[in-house]
Amino acid sequence: MLSTPMFANGGRMKEYHHSGSTECRFSPYAYNGGTVLAVAGEDFAIVASDTRLSEGYSIHSRDSPKCYKLTDTTVLGCSGFHGDCLTLTKIIDARLKMYKHSNNKSMTSGAIAAMLSTILYGRRFFPYYVYNIIGGLDEEGRGAVYSFDPVGSYQRDSYKAGGSASAMLQPLLDNQIGFKNMENVQHLPLTLEKAMQLVKDVFISAAERDVYTGDALKLCIITKEGIKEEMVPLRKD
């Protein structure tokens, strides 16, 4: 295309190169992508994540799920920097074991959430680069979802999306589960079947538009009978 700058140097083409010194800093973090979602119902909870592990333009693995089973009633989903996810889950597992040995019972979902908050805040000045969502059943058997920021601020929700496609999924969940921005609609309680179908549909949409989400979807369904796992294929491109 003809443009004036090209001809400004008396007909010679402008040379494009970097002049001066370049500084490259080591970064202790990397971004490995991935999306996590958790939904709480009356007597169940679902934690779902995609299984793609990426870095920049490459895919490291198509089979790296981001849901980690903590106890019979709690599952943790973590996305962000994979190295920190692995270390954090190791620390949580160790703390759960210590609690079990000292108190002769498993930690409840609420207690795990409070503990995770203090673990994350302990690294306030060099954070774990992880977006966590805990899904499980509380002491009364009702579904509970706890969402965290990287330094430990948390609260209980009924549904939450985290990770690379979170900004795409959260408004959709607000509309379908929270009945936001809809008028004259009956607020029906969420059944397990409807929640599962919604989660699958929502991830299929995320895989369409987010490059870091895809390959497969892993669902962990937590009910009083235990934790059931299901794998659903997603777009691999």
Add this chain to the structure above:
Amino acid sequence: MALFDVIVSKAPWEIRGQFFGTGPKPLVDRTSHFTFGTKTQEFSVPPSAFLKSCSDDGGVSIDMNHGTTTLAFKFRHGVIVAVDSRASAGSYIDAKEFNKVIEINPYLLGTMSGSAADCQYWERLLAKECRLYKLRNKERISVSAASKLLSNMMCAYKGMGLSVGSMICGWDKKGPGLYYVDDDGTRMSGRMFSTGSGNSYAYGVVDSGYREDLTVEEAYELGRRGIAHATHRDSYSGGVVNLYHMQEDGWIKVCKEDVSELLHKYRKGMF
């Protein structure tokens, strides 16, 4: 673990000595939670500029929950505390109904503004210390002492990048109490405060409507309006108004109203 060894082989006060020059040892954090991989129980402390650089790295951006409007004022019948409920991470609204008031005990409330994690952590720690005070001394802690505890915790980490703007409200032997505590160690007693990114809008509304002899219902309405109008103009505030009233026999939660509905009600005065 190599990075941990580099950072935590020295105790935090020795590292501080390197950056800020030797001085008196800061308050030791007495929390007893375990932090695997670190050799001391205090926080590992690289320079506070480190976190800022993480927000600019290509692809890596650590956004933490921020932004608020909170207000509190004393009047004849106690203290009114009103807060919004938006938690934003960068430009994303992370939570629409985030609880920014911590109920320390039936006679003490703490509000949160600034960084959500910092406020949640330090005010929960304050709640623990208030409980221990009560168990050791067989009487409830005063508002002045509770706010002093929090401001001492803030002073110990001064300059390290914490972001806390909190109001401690309560009713003790001296009557209603309201203190403002800040991450730079400020601690002030006063009749009315507002904190957060929307505080200037809230000050305007409450200053123009305030009288010492407000009735209870008028005071509730003033608190609600202050937050509602601030959320209208400040993009980092929104959600619902959580309203508390601190009375002689404890606090009560007055209401939780959606800001859009309130503004719709007030529409006649606005275009």
